[in-house]
Amino acid sequence: MRNQANPWLTNNLFVLGLGMLPALVLIAVLLYFTAWAFAFSFTDLALVGRKSVEWSWVGLENFERLFTRRGFLESLWTTIIFVFFSAIVGQSVLGFLLAAALRGRNSVLKNVVEVSIMLGWLLPDIVAAFLWSATTAQTGLLNSLFVVPFGLKPINFINEFALPVVTIANIWKGTAWSYLLFSAALDSVSREIVEAAKVDGATPLQRIVRVQLPIIRPHIATNMLFITIWTFTYFPLIYALTGGGPGRQTETLAVFLYNQSFSRGNLGFGSAISVAMLVIVGALSLIYLRMLREPK
Amino acid sequence: METNPAHSRLTALALAFMAIVWVSPFTWLILNAFDPASTGRLAIPQSVGLDNFADALSGNAGRQFLNSMLIAAGTASLSVVVGISAAYPLSRLRIPGRNAMLWTLVLLRMLPSAGVLVPLYFAAQRTGLLNQVGVILALTILNLPFTLLLLKNFFDTVPVELEEAAYVEGANLFQIITRIVLPMSKAGLAVVWFFSFTGAWNEFLLPLIFARVQDAFPMSVGLYAAFGQQGAIDYGFLAAFSIVYAAPAVGVYFLLRRNMNTGFAGVGVKG
Numbered sequence: 001m002r003n004q005a006n007p008w009l010t011n012n013l014f015v016l017g018l019g020m021l022p023a024l025v026l027i028a029v030l031l032y033f034t035a036w037a038f039a040f041s042f043t044d045l046a047l048v049g050r051k052s053v054e055w056s057w058v059g060l061e062n063f064e065r066l067f068t069r070r071g072f073l074e075s076l077w078t079t080i081i082f083v084f085f086s087a088i089v090g091q092s093v094l095g096f097l098l099a100a101a102l103r104g105r106n107s108v109l110k111n112v113v114e115v116s117i118m119l120g121w122l123l124p125d126i127v128a129a130f131l132w133s134a135t136t137a138q139t140g141l142l143n144s145l146f147v148v149p150f151g152l153k154p155i156n157f158i159n160e161f162a163l164p165v166v167t168i169a170n171i172w173k174g175t176a177w178s179y180l181l182f183s184a185a186l187d188s189v190s191r192e193i194v195e196a197a198k199v200d201g202a203t204p205l206q207r208i209v210r211v212q213l214p215i216i217r218p219h220i221a222t223n224m225l226f227i228t229i230w231t232f233t234y235f236p237l238i239y240a241l242t243g244g245g246p247g248r249q250t251e252t253l254a255v256f257l258y259n260q261s262f263s264r265g266n267l268g269f270g271s272a273i274s275v276a277m278l279v280i281v282g283a284l285s286l287i288y289l290r291m292l293r294e295p296k
Numbered sequence: 297m298e299t300n301p302a303h304s305r306l307t308a309l310a311l312a313f314m315a316i317v318w319v320s321p322f323t324w325l326i327l328n329a330f331d332p333a334s335t336g337r338l339a340i341p342q343s344v345g346l347d348n349f350a351d352a353l354s355g356n357a358g359r360q361f362l363n364s365m366l367i368a369a370g371t372a373s374l375s376v377v378v379g380i381s382a383a384y385p386l387s388r389l390r391i392p393g394r395n396a397m398l399w400t401l402v403l404l405r406m407l408p409s410a411g412v413l414v415p416l417y418f419a420a421q422r423t424g425l426l427n428q429v430g431v432i433l434a435l436t437i438l439n440l441p442f443t444l445l446l447l448k449n450f451f452d453t454v455p456v457e458l459e460e461a462a463y464v465e466g467a468n469l470f471q472i473i474t475r476i477v478l479p480m481s482k483a484g485l486a487v488v489w490f491f492s493f494t495g496a497w498n499e500f501l502l503p504l505i506f507a508r509v510q511d512a513f514p515m516s517v518g519l520y521a522a523f524g525q526q527g528a529i530d531y532g533f534l535a536a537f538s539i540v541y542a543a544p545a546v547g548v549y550f551l552l553r554r555n556m557n558t559g560f561a562g563v564g565v566k567g
Binding site (some may be wrong): 006007008009011012013015016017019020022023024026027029030031032033034036037040098101102109112113116117118119120122123124125126127130131132134135139140141172235236240257258261262267270271274275277278281282285 | 307308310311312314315318319320321322323324325337378379381382384385386388389401403404405411412413414415416419436437438440441444456459460463467468469472494497498500501505515516519520523534538541542545546549
């Protein structure tokens with residue numbers, strides 16, 4: 001704390017410290033609760049019944065169950081597919097393409113596209129789920145436009161293609177974030193560099209792949225970090241749309257965690273699931289942060 | 297991307313198509329919301345009326361709207377006030393390891409919220425906070441790491457020289473913060489407030505577990521409960537209710553739109 005040059009700060013250290021106090025208290029509470037969530041993962045605590053009061057320490061039993069019982073590994077695989085297709089392929093690529101295509105345009109079209117993809121992002125999760133269940137229902141838009149006019153029987157998309165529907169709904173909902181981030185990133189690439197590459201005879205594709213993408217690499221890493229983590233732990237849309245079903249087809253880890261903790265009441269096992277999720281998310285974040293730190 | 301006109305027109309066409317695809321799921325919502333005799337099918341209404349909206353704003357539904365408003369505005373304002381008073385010292389004082397600490401906290405928050413929910417629930421139960429105040433406090437706690445990081449980054453961009461000049465002119469700490477720092481990071485404050493507001497407005501899991509009685513339901517839980525209900529579902533009402541529920545978050549965004557875009561640049565660049 002050596003800000004001798006800034007007397008309005010050094011003279012008021014007490015006031016500044018006092019200002020930080022509420023935040024520090026709340027952070028301490030957060031840490032305390034997180035520590036408890038960790039501790040629960042070594043117990044057989046239950047939501048109701050005898051074990052909600054007389055719980056005991058069970059060591060690593062919960063973590064063993066992750067690998068020996070059915071459920072966790074299947075959910076992990078579902079989550080990986082969901083994250084890969086909806087966040088990495090869908091949201092990032094689509095967001096980047098939109099940002100690149102709309103760059104430099106200053107027209108009605110740009111505003112219209114921006115507003116329409118923002119609507120998906122701004123919509124509350126439960127409304128989005130409601131909307132997609134109506135769109136894919138037997139009397140919904142998809143069937144009335146593409147199935148019934150060809151004389152086919154209406155398809156119940158949520159039952160037949162649960163994972164693709166959830167994936168598409170999440171792309172629809174989340175692309176705006178990637179778009180906004182990439183569009184801010186592309187604005188930071190100076191026009192001169194792109195022009196210079198053009199003069200040197202680079203094709204439009206080369207200009208994107210060789211010039212713009214390397215420059216905005218830190219933004220790509222930031223974007224990947226955020227959307228991977230969000231999608232990995234995303235709960236309400238899937239839960240409200242399918243509840244993890246049919247069967248377990250859309251039971252991602254977040255839904256699995258909720259079902260185990262609050263439907264079945266296995267709080268100890270549920271905590272072990274969330275610890276495992278934290279480990280996976282932490283490992284992914286480290287990879288992305290490395291990408292971020294390498295020389296620009 | 298401006299190579300030749302034909303190419304550009306093709307891109308424009310593709311973009312327009314994208315926009316149409318994106319808004320198409322709304323057709324069902326709009327058609328049913330304005331149809332007083334809605335059946336839940338995708339059909340042009342026989343008559344157009346606002347009866348569904350009247351239902352969606354009165355009685356139980358109206359109370360749920362107020363609950364959501366209270367939770368969202370309360371969380372956003374509390375987060376911003378607590379955030380400002382901690383982020384300013386964090387940005388200006390050279391506290392060792394402050395960046396590592398903030399990032400650790402943000403990563404810690406990546407823990408799926410259902411995990412922290414269990415201890416939160418027990419604590420709220422013991423302190424009698426299983427109500428709106430409890431939801432506001434819990435959401436503020438969960439938001440805080442992200443809020444602090446964003447606000448600190450925005451305060452970092454305010455030049456210290458300006459504060460120095462103000463100090464020389466005789467301004468005290470309070471004046472420096474309210475007259476210089478806050479106005480200059482207005483965009484950042486708007487972004488943080490907006491994020492907390494929509495986050496709390498959309499929040500589903502926490503109120504689902506905290507709200508014990510129907511009177512305390514916010515709209516997210518209300519809507520979920522309504523379309524899970526047995527028997528005849530009133531689709532017109534649900535569609536109108538969805539629109540009412542979605543409107544504030546969308547509205548606040550368009551009010552803050554200009555600030556938002558500048559704010560986003562700040563989110564992305566900071567590593």
